Amino acid sequence: MQSQADLMPPSSASPSDPLLRVEGLHVSFRHPVDPPTEALRGIDLTIERGEMVGLVGESGAGKTTLARAIMGLVPQPGRIDAGTISFRGQVMADLGDDALRAIRGRNLAMVIPNPRSELNPVLTVGEQIGNVVRHHLGLGRSAARAAALDMLKAVSIPDPARRLDAYPHELSGGMAQRVVIAIALACSPAFVISDDATSGLDVTVQAQILDLLRTLIRAKDSSALFITRDIAITAHFCDRIVVLYAGEVVEVATVDTFFDRPTHPYSLMLLAAFSHSADLRRRWTVPPDETLPGAGEGCVFAPRCVRRQPRCTSEHPALRRLGDARAVRCHFPVGI
C-alpha cells in the first residue's frame, strides 16, 4: 500500500537547508470593528536538524500563534499577511492541502497542553495512536495496534497492554499527557512542537515528562520547538533560546550564553522576575505607573524598558547579529 507521504511532490531540499526556516512572518487577527491585532510582526527563525529550541515569552507574545502558523493552522479570524515558512527547503504555502496534511502529523507534530481536551473521549488510547500510524504510515490494523503498544511502552505508561484499551477519562493527567506525546511521536516526526505541554502537570510529573520528551526526540534525531512561559525549562532542555515579545523576536542565543550574559533588557527583566530579590527586580522593571501608554513607532518594549532613550520611542530597532549565533533587537543592548 502506498502511503500518503509518497504522494508528496519531490522535495527540492538540499542538505544545507535548515530543517525549518521562518522568514518575515506576519500574522494578524481581524476584528469586525477594531483594527486588526498584529500577533506576529516579522518573525525570522531557523531550526537546524537535531536542534531543540526554546521559545519563551509572556502570554500574548505570539508563541502559540507562531506554533500554529508553522503547522499551517492559524485559527480564524487570523491570517498570514506576509512571510514564508519552509520545511526542509520547501515553502509550506506552495503545498496543497493534501500534501500539507500528509506532512502534518507525519513529519511535523505538535504536543499541546490540556491533554484531556485533545484526546477523543470515545476512542481508546490504542485506537487514537493506531489511527495516526495507519493514516500516515499505511500500517494495517494489527500492525498499528502493535505500534501503539510500542509507543505506550516508549512513553513509560505502566501496564501498557491494558492501557491500550483504556479510554481517556480513565487516565490521570500525567498519563493522558504521555498518550498525547505518544500520538505526536508515533510516526517519528522530524520536527516536534511542544506548546507548553507540561504546564498543567505537577512538578514531579513535569520533570518526568520533559525528560521523556527529550529522550524520545533525541533518540529519533528529531528537532523540537519548546514553547513555554517558564524560562527555566529552556535552561535545562534546549540548545538555543528565542525570546518573543509582543510578536517580535527580541533575542536569540545559545542557552549557555543567554543565561550567563543576557543582552536584551526584556530578557534581563524576565530573569529578574525569578530572582526573589526586590532590588534586582527594581533595577530591570519599570514601575507600573511609569510605563508609557503605547509603543508607537519605536521599540515594542520601550514602554516597559528601564534603559529607554529618546531614540527607542522614535526608531524601531532591527534584529542585529552579534556573532556566536546570537542576535538582539535593541538599540542599547546590555553589556555590548
Next chain:
Amino acid sequence: MSSLLEVQNLVKHFPIAGSRRKVQAINGVSFSIERGETVSLVGESGSGKTTIGRCLLGLIEPTAGGIFFKGQAMGRGVDVRAKALRGRLQMVFQEPAESLNPRMRIGEILGEPLLTLGMSRGDRDRRVAETAALIGLRPALLDVRPADLSAGLQQRVGIGRAIVTRPDLIVLDEPTSALDPTARAEIVDLLKALQADLDTAYLFISHDLSTVRFLSHRVVVLYLGSIAEEGPSDRLFAAPRHPYSAGLLASVMLPHPSLKAERRLTLEGEIPSPIDLPPGCPLATRCPFTESRCRDVSPPPSALGGGHLVHCYNHQKVAALGDVADQLTRFQELASRILA
C-alpha cells in the same frame, strides 16, 4: 497565648455518590499559624491543600478534627460568617478574573467586605482609598471594571479585597499560579510589603516552590492528605528529610543551565487516587526506601529540632544521601552576579 490558628487532627472525607467508597482528601493534619507568620502548604494536585484552606474558612465542614482561631473552636455554625469573626479571616483565589464580579467597579469590589462590618459610608470610602494606596492602585482605577485590568492588577484587587477588613489571617490559594513571572514577582513583593505593614498572617497554598521558599516562615509539605514534613522554610529547603520533599525539591527547575537538580532520589510514577487509601505511609507506592512497616502503619512524626518534623521511618537514609545544595539560594547568588 494561644496560636492565631490551630488545626488539630483535621480529617475530611468526601463520600462518593452511589458507593460506599470515599475520597480521603485530608487524613489527620495538624499545624498552627502564629500572628504575622506565613505558613505555606505545598504539595501536588490531590494533596489536600485547597481542601484544608476551605475547611479553615468554614466553606466546607470537616469530617473530624478541630480548628481553633484565636483559641475559639470553629465549626458548628461558628465560621467566617459569625459576627465575632467577620472580616478576621479572608481568602484570595487562584483565578483573579473569575473571582471578581465583572459588573462591579473596582471601588465597589474593594468596599464590599466592609458592608457587613457596620462601618459608616465615610469610613468605608476612606478605608477603600487607603487600601488602594496599599496595593498600589491609582485612584482612577477605582472606577473601572475588572476586565479593564491586567491579570496582575486584577490579583492586586483580589488581595486588596482581602486586606480591606484588616484581617488576622488570609488564606491565599495559589494566588500567583495563573500569572506571568513578572506579574507573579510583583504580587509576591506586595504580599511581603503588606505583611510588614499590617502584620497579617498568611496561609499560602502553592505548588510553586521557588515562591514558597522566599515568602514563607514555615512550610508544611502535604502528600495525599497527610503531612510528610514540616519545618522552617530555610531548613526544609536546605535539608529535606522526607523522600517526598527531597523528590519534590529535586524537580524544581531554575533558569540557569548550571543549576541542574541533583536527582539523588527519584519518585517513580504519579500520586495515586485518594479513594479508599490503604493503611501505612501514603508514599509507599512511589518511595525508593519502602519496607514492610511502611505499608502497615503510618510513620509517626520524628522531631529533628528547631520545629522540623518528618513523618518517615527512613529519614536517616534520606539524610545519608547528603544534602543537595539549596538550588534556590544558589540561583539568588548567580542572579545577583548576572543581573548586576
